[in-house]
Amino acid sequence: MNVAHYYGLAGLLIGLVVGLSWNFGTRQSSAIATEELPVVLTEVSVNDNNAQTVPSLPQPAQATSPVPPPTSTPTSPTTEFGVSHRFSGMDLVDARLAMAFDEIIYNTQDLDDFAKSVNSAVWRGPEDNHNPAVIMRIQALLNWHHHSVGAVDGKMTLNTIKAMHVFQQLHDLPTSNEMNAQTWAKLTANQALMRQPVLVRYQIVDQDFIKVNSKGRSTYKNGSEAIGERFHMSLDLLKQLNKGVVITAGNTITVYNPYEPNKTPIHRVVVKRDQNILYAYDENNRLTATYPTTVNLARTPQGTYQVTSRVLDPVYNKDFSNKKTAISAGPNNPVGRVWIGIDKPTFGIHGSPEPEKISQQSSAGCVRLTNWDALGLFATIENGATVVFD
Numbered sequence: 001m002n003v004a005h006y007y008g009l010a011g012l013l014i015g016l017v018v019g020l021s022w023n024f025g026t027r028q029s030s031a032i033a034t035e036e037l038p039v040v041l042t043e044v045s046v047n048d049n050n051a052q053t054v055p056s057l058p059q060p061a062q063a064t065s066p067v068p069p070p071t072s073t074p075t076s077p078t079t080e081f082g083v084s085h086r087f088s089g090m091d092l093v094d095a096r097l098a099m100a101f102d103e104i105i106y107n108t109q110d111l112d113d114f115a116k117s118v119n120s121a122v123w124r125g126p127e128d129n130h131n132p133a134v135i136m137r138i139q140a141l142l143n144w145h146h147h148s149v150g151a152v153d154g155k156m157t158l159n160t161i162k163a164m165h166v167f168q169q170l171h172d173l174p175t176s177n178e179m180n181a182q183t184w185a186k187l188t189a190n191q192a193l194m195r196q197p198v199l200v201r202y203q204i205v206d207q208d209f210i211k212v213n214s215k216g217r218s219t220y221k222n223g224s225e226a227i228g229e230r231f232h233m234s235l236d237l238l239k240q241l242n243k244g245v246v247i248t249a250g251n252t253i254t255v256y257n258p259y260e261p262n263k264t265p266i267h268r269v270v271v272k273r274d275q276n277i278l279y280a281y282d283e284n285n286r287l288t289a290t291y292p293t294t295v296n297l298a299r300t301p302q303g304t305y306q307v308t309s310r311v312l313d314p315v316y317n318k319d320f321s322n323k324k325t326a327i328s329a330g331p332n333n334p335v336g337r338v339w340i341g342i343d344k345p346t347f348g349i350h351g352s353p354e355p356e357k358i359s360q361q362s363s364a365g366c367v368r369l370t371n372w373d374a375l376g377l378f379a380t381i382e383n384g385a386t387v388v389f390d
Helices: 003-019 029-034 093-101 115-121 126-130 132-144 158-170 179-185 223-230 235-241 372-380
Strands: 081-084 104-107 199-203 250-256 266-272 277-281 287-292 305-310 339-341 348-350 381-389
Touching: 003 093, 093 372, 115 132, 115 199, 126 132, 132 158, 132 179, 158 179, 158 277, 158 372, 223 235, 235 250, 266 372, 277 372, 305 372, 339 372, 348 372, 372 381
Parallel strands: 266 381
Antiparallel strands: 081 104, 104 199, 199 250, 266 277, 277 287, 305 339, 305 381, 339 348
C-alpha cells in the first residue's frame, strides 16, 4: 500500500468517524448549519471592566537537597525539517485531533542567533530565571509535558508558574515560583522532548488566513492574530521574532513549535475554581494534562456533572427565540472554537476569543480555555466524562 492509498484510507475512516459523531441526548452538530447549538448558551462576551482578582499563588515550599546545576548541555534539537500536529492514527482521538488541528511542516534552517539560543537554552542557576531564552524553553517543555502555560511569550507569567507548580507536585518536588535545579533536572529528563526545537521556521500559506476577516464578528481581525493562535504564542512574541517581516502567504517566519497535544483519553476533569486550572485525568485516575482557565467564582457552579455534548466551531446565540442575534462560528465567537456541554443547562467548557487573557478575567459562569487547549480537550474527553467544579 503506497502513501497515497494509506492517507486515502485514513481520510475515509476519519470521514466515517465524523459521520457517526457522538451526540449525547442533543441535536447533532448539523444544527450548526441552521445557526443553532446543541445546547442553549447564555455566556456573554468578556467584560474587561469585570475582571476578577487573580488568585494568589501558594507560598513556595523550601527546597531540600538541591541537585547541582547541569555541567553539560542537555541534548539540543538537531531537526532540519519536521512536522507537528500530524495525526494519522485510526482511533477516535486521532480522528478528532485531525479535525481540530492543521498539520504544521517546519524547518530549523536560517534561524537567527536568538532562536538558536532558545533551542539550546540551559538553566544553570538563578541568574537564568530572567533570561527570555531560558524561560521560553521552560514554557515549551511544560507545554510538551501537557501542562499548558497559555500563550507562549518568553515571560514567567502566572499561568507558567501555575503549570510549573503542577509539574513539581506531580513529581514530588517542592513548589517554587522560579525554576530550580531539581525541577530543571526532571523537566529535561525526557530526551525525546529535549530534541524538539522550541522555535522553528515556517512558510505561511493561504490556508492560514481562511478565518481572517477584518469586518467579521467571529473571525480573526488580521493575519498576525491567526498565526499567533495557530502557533500558541503571544502577538508580541510573534512580532519580536519577525521584525520587518510582513505576515503574508509565501513569507517564512520564526514561530513557536507547538509539537503535539495530549492524546490520552480523558475520563474525568476537575476545575479548581480558586486556582483557575482544569485538571484532566485518564481512566486510571492519572493526571494527564492541565490547562489554565477563566471562571467566575460567583457564578461558576460547584458540584459533579457529566459531559453531554461536544461541538467543533459552534454558532453562538444567547437568545434562540431570535435567530437574528446568532453569531456565526469562528475563533472569535464568544465561545471560541469549541463547546463542551454538561448536564447543567447553559454551562460548559469552551474556547476564547482572547487567549492571552486566560486567567486574567472573569467569565459569565462557564469555563474558558485558550482555543488550542479547548481543541485538545474536545479531541480527548470521553463521552459522558465526569466534570467536577471544585
